[in-house]
Amino acid sequence: MIAQSVRRWPLYAVSAVCVTLALFALKNAVSWYGNPTAGLFVDPGGVVSDIAFPGWEARRKGLAFPDLVLSVDDKPLGTGGETSPGHVWDTEIERAWNDGQRQVKVVVQTRRGFQSSMLRLQPLEPAAWWIYAGSFLFAAALYAVAGLVALSARPGNALARTFAQASLSVAGFVGLMFDFHTTREFSWLFFAAFAMVPPSWVMLALRLPDDVALLRRFPWIESVAVGVGISIATVFLFLTATGHRTVDLQALWTPALGISLLFFGATFTVRFLRARGVRRARLRALLVSVAPPHVGIGAFFFIHGLHAATAEALSFVTLSLFPIATGYAFIRYDLWGSRALLSRILTRLAVGSTVCAIAIAIGTALAASLGAPFGQAFIAASVSGVIASVLVLAALRFVDQRVFAARTKYKPTVEQLSEDLIVITSPEEVARSVERTIRRWLRCESVELSVEPKARRDDSESGLIDVGALNDLQLHAGAERLALPVEFGGVRLGSLRVGQKAGAALFTSDDLDLLRTIANQGALALAHAFAYQELEARRREQAAAWRGERAALVETVAAEIAHEIRYPINFFRSVFDNTKRGAPLDADDLEIGAEEVGRLERLVSGLKRMASHRIERKSLSVSLLCDRVETLLRDALGERRIVRAIPAAAEIRCDIDQATQILVNLVSNALQAAGTEGTVGVTWSDKVGYSELAVWDDGPGFEGDATKLFAPWYTTKAKGTGLGLAITHRLVRAHGWNVSATRDDDRTTFTIRIRPEDVVAHRRSAEVA
Numbered sequence: 001m002i003a004q005s006v007r008r009w010p011l012y013a014v015s016a017v018c019v020t021l022a023l024f025a026l027k028n029a030v031s032w033y034g035n036p037t038a039g040l041f042v043d044p045g046g047v048v049s050d051i052a053f054p055g056w057e058a059r060r061k062g063l064a065f066p067d068l069v070l071s072v073d074d075k076p077l078g079t080g081g082e083t084s085p086g087h088v089w090d091t092e093i094e095r096a097w098n099d100g101q102r103q104v105k106v107v108v109q110t111r112r113g114f115q116s117s118m119l120r121l122q123p124l125e126p127a128a129w130w131i132y133a134g135s136f137l138f139a140a141a142l143y144a145v146a147g148l149v150a151l152s153a154r155p156g157n158a159l160a161r162t163f164a165q166a167s168l169s170v171a172g173f174v175g176l177m178f179d180f181h182t183t184r185e186f187s188w189l190f191f192a193a194f195a196m197v198p199p200s201w202v203m204l205a206l207r208l209p210d211d212v213a214l215l216r217r218f219p220w221i222e223s224v225a226v227g228v229g230i231s232i233a234t235v236f237l238f239l240t241a242t243g244h245r246t247v248d249l250q251a252l253w254t255p256a257l258g259i260s261l262l263f264f265g266a267t268f269t270v271r272f273l274r275a276r277g278v279r280r281a282r283l284r285a286l287l288v289s290v291a292p293p294h295v296g297i298g299a300f301f302f303i304h305g306l307h308a309a310t311a312e313a314l315s316f317v318t319l320s321l322f323p324i325a326t327g328y329a330f331i332r333y334d335l336w337g338s339r340a341l342l343s344r345i346l347t348r349l350a351v352g353s354t355v356c357a358i359a360i361a362i363g364t365a366l367a368a369s370l371g372a373p374f375g376q377a378f379i380a381a382s383v384s385g386v387i388a389s390v391l392v393l394a395a396l397r398f399v400d401q402r403v404f405a406a407r408t409k410y411k412p413t414v415e416q417l418s419e420d421l422i423v424i425t426s427p428e429e430v431a432r433s434v435e436r437t438i439r440r441w442l443r444c445e446s447v448e449l450s451v452e453p454k455a456r457r458d459d460s461e462s463g464l465i466d467v468g469a470l471n472d473l474q475l476h477a478g479a480e481r482l483a484l485p486v487e488f489g490g491v492r493l494g495s496l497r498v499g500q501k502a503g504a505a506l507f508t509s510d511d512l513d514l515l516r517t518i519a520n521q522g523a524l525a526l527a528h529a530f531a532y533q534e535l536e537a538r539r540r541e542q543a544a545a546w547r548g549e550r551a552a553l554v555e556t557v558a559a560e561i562a563h564e565i566r567y568p569i570n571f572f573r574s575v576f577d578n579t580k581r582g583a584p585l586d587a588d589d590l591e592i593g594a595e596e597v598g599r600l601e602r603l604v605s606g607l608k609r610m611a612s613h614r615i616e617r618k619s620l621s622v623s624l625l626c627d628r629v630e631t632l633l634r635d636a637l638g639e640r641r642i643v644r645a646i647p648a649a650a651e652i653r654c655d656i657d658q659a660t661q662i663l664v665n666l667v668s669n670a671l672q673a674a675g676t677e678g679t680v681g682v683t684w685s686d687k688v689g690y691s692e693l694a695v696w697d698d699g700p701g702f703e704g705d706a707t708k709l710f711a712p713w714y715t716t717k718a719k720g721t722g723l724g725l726a727i728t729h730r731l732v733r734a735h736g737w738n739v740s741a742t743r744d745d746d747r748t749t750f751t752i753r754i755r756p757e758d759v760v761a762h763r764r765s766a767e768v769a
Contacts, residue, residue: 011151018144018171021186022137025175028183029133030378033126036097038104038119041132041181042069044240046077046085047247048108049181053128061117065254066247068109072096084243086184097121126365133178134361139323140175141357143167145350146323162207162222166200167323169193191236191246194253198260199225205267209275209282286322352389360385413441414517421525425532427451431494434522438498442511445499449486449522452494482507484519488527496522568596574635592631615655615734619760622650622693626682629663636671643681650684651760652693658731665724666695666750673699673748691759696749702741709741 040058041049048067052059069077069085072092077085096104101121108115147167150160172193180190203225206215215221232253239246272283363381372380420433431449438447486494496519501507575589623646630642652659663682670680674697683694702709710729728750732739738753 011148011155014151014168015148018148018168021172021189022141022144022175025140025179025186026137028179028185029129029137032124032133032178032182033129034123035182036093036121037124038072038093038106038121040119042086042089043181043250044084044086044184044187045245045247046070046089047245047250051132051177051181053125053131057120058117061115061119063108063110063115063117066251067111067115068245068247070107070109070114072106073104084184090182093121130361130365132181136174136177138357138361140171142323143171143174147171158211159207159209162200162203165196165226166204169196169200173197188237188240191240192233194257195233195236196229198253198256199229201260201264205264208268208271208286209279212271356385356389359388413437413514414521416440417518417521421521424525425529427526427529427533430522430525430529433525434496434518438515438518441514442498443502445502446497447499448497450495450497451526452492482512482515484515486519486523486526488523493523493526493530568632570635571596571632592628595628596632615658617653617758618656619651619653620656620659622646622652622684623648625659625663628660629667632660632664633667633671636668638676640680642667643679645681645683647684650691652691652754653758653760654735658734662728662731662752663693663695665728669724670695670697670699670748670750673697673701675699686759690756691754692751693754694749694751696747698747701743701746701748710739 038058039052039056040063041051043049046069048058048063048065048069050065052064069089071077072089073096075088075092077088093104103118103120106117106119108117144167147164150167151164154160170193172189176186176190176193179186203222206212206221232249235249236246239249268283268286272280272287275283360378360381363384364378367377367381417433417437420437421430424430424433428451431451434449435447438444481500482498484496484498485492486496496515498515572593575593623644626642626644626646630637667680667682671678674680678697678699680695680697683692683696685692685694710725729739732752735758736755737758740751740753742749742751
């Protein structure tokens with residue numbers, strides 16, 4: 001905070017200087033209201049000014065800048081000394097007026113030679129004072145405020161800095177114009193501002209809204225322009241301090257002022273025509289303020305005669321449009337790129353102060369026109385304006401609090417309701433929160449928010465007004481209650497009912513606006529609560545489904561294990577039965593039994609490995625695989641044998657245990673489908689790009705969708721478990737193979753499509769090649 005204040009102290013200092021100068025300039029201008037004049041203004045050096053009210057005698061007699069007044073009633077103005085020619089002029093005019101003279105004789109050195117004229121004395125007209133003092137001071141104040149706002153919004157921005165320099169220069173030049181020709185107290189500051197205006201406007205033309213290519217390439221142009229302005233100001237101040245005439249330098253620099261303004265207008269117009277997008281929108285906001293003053297100044301240069309002074313006066317007055325438009329561009333398009341927050345209080349204060357100043361000016365002018373002394377009229381108008389402003393604000397505040405309470409309660413009520421609703425997820429709690437919020441600021445008999453997400457409430461009861469169907473002007477004193485629909489996305493979620501106000505008071509338009517806002521917030525909160533409840537219900541359903549899936553998975557794994565150990569158990573049972581009957585154990589039975597015990601051990605210990613879907617591939621002869629399957633299923637086969645069509649060289653890379661499970665399941669399924677008299681076979685075939693291992697049977701087959709055969713728990717057998725083919729499908733997919741079922745030529749065939757990289761014969765052919 002301290003560092004920020006230190007950075008802003010130059011802004012505070014400039015603001016304090018501007019306010020001080022404005023007060024002194026206003027005091028001096030007020031003191032000159034009604035002073036006697038000879039129909040012309042002269043500057044401190046006695047030079048005739050081009051500022052002249054229409055109808056003044058000096059204008060009719062051709063006196064204009066840079067004519068020099070040499071004497072008044074034979075009193076030479078002289079040059080140098082402690083008393084300036086301007087002060088001598090003022091003293092002589094006042095002496096002649098006090099002596100009862102109504103004319104003075106003046107000798108003027110013009111461009112055509114010496115001219116002696118009689119000028120009529122008269123008090124300064126109120127209209128002249130308001131044009132050259134009141135309007136100039138008002139325009140200067142607008143420029144000063146615009147410049148200070150630019151510095152405050154973006155202190156380090158080049159455009160803001162240049163605009164502030166141009167605005168403050170114009171403020172000093174225009175605001176001290178009347179003082180320069182009357183009291184002459186701030187002549188030195190007027191010359192300094194006059195010197196800085198042309199280079200400042202040239203720089204502003206090159207920088208608004210952004211730097212032209214020339215300025216980006218040669219940034220030292222800005223330093224040169226500022227240096228020229230400071231140099232001219234230094235010369236002005238030196239000539240003034242030493243008592244020398246400044247008329248020649250004024251004659252040189254006045255056209256520079258006009259050229260700079262015309263340059264700014266032309267450059268600005270060209271840049272506007274070439275701009276696009278937001279850049280063009282910013283310039284459009286300023287265009288209306290740039291054209292009028294330059295047109296007025298152009299009229300001043302080209303219109304001659306009686307109306308030239310009017311054109312000149314209007315041209316300076318219209319300059320006040322530019323700071324007004326700049327303020328609009330700053331608010332609407334962030335002209336300085338400050339990204340600042342617009343303060344409602346400060347904006348109202350600025351607008352209120354401007355309106356109050358205009359009201360004071362109008363009151364002063366009206367009182368003075370009725371014969372009151374200007375000073376007293378100004379003081380009375382100022383006091384009355386300030387008191388009226390305070391009383392109006394107090395009265396409005398009282399009416400807002402007593403009658404239009406909703407206006408003062410609007411912001412805190414909406415903020416409080418937003419804070420309450422942000423943590424609520426229940427529709428009932430939303431309704432209670434809305435009701436509590438309304439009761440805090442609206443004294444009424446009852447408040448009820450009925451929640452009806454699936455039905456639209458009938459609001460046709462007696463004594464109710466459906467606000468959704470009426471505008472503010474249609475509300476009348478006969479309404480006992482209000483009913484507002486609570487809707488979101490076109491769906492009615494409920495109804496907000498408000499009973500009669502305390503004391504049978506009338507509902508106001510502000511009451512209705514706030515109730516509508518609360519109803520809209522309630523609708524949004526209700527929609528959120530319903531959506532939250534629906535999501536929560538779905539979450540619970542998904543959690544229950546997940547638990548069911550986990551349980552089903554455990555059941556499936558357990559069933560798969562039970563299904564797979566059935567075949568080795570059957571084998572061992574047959575071996576034991578043969579042993580009981582006295583049949584000796586042969587070496588093949590012992591070897592197969594040992595292998596099955598190892599497979600069972602691997603099956604149990606490999607549950608974790610199965611869960612992670614790891615496959616350990618080894619080479620295995622398809623014929624040996626079929627031999628192993630026949631041994632495991634010899635009880636089911638009986639005297640039959642598997643019909644084989646397998647080349648002796650057919651060999652695959654696979655997980656041997658899982659491949660055994662796959663073929664055992666398929667052959668067992670085929671044996672069950674074929675019956676005791678049916679035939680079962682296994683074939684091998686090489687295709688283009690892959691190989692197929694098929695298990696077929698000549699049983700009755702299946703009907704319907706073949707893909708259902710591989711679904712868990714699906715079976716067409718009376719005593720089937722529905723797991724054999726499901727397990728087969730899972731193990732086949734784990735190998736990266738495919739399995740399908742078809743019914744062709746009275747045969748049911750389960751075909752396993754094996755990847756070429758898992759066929760050993762193909763791998764060897766590829767390696768040899």
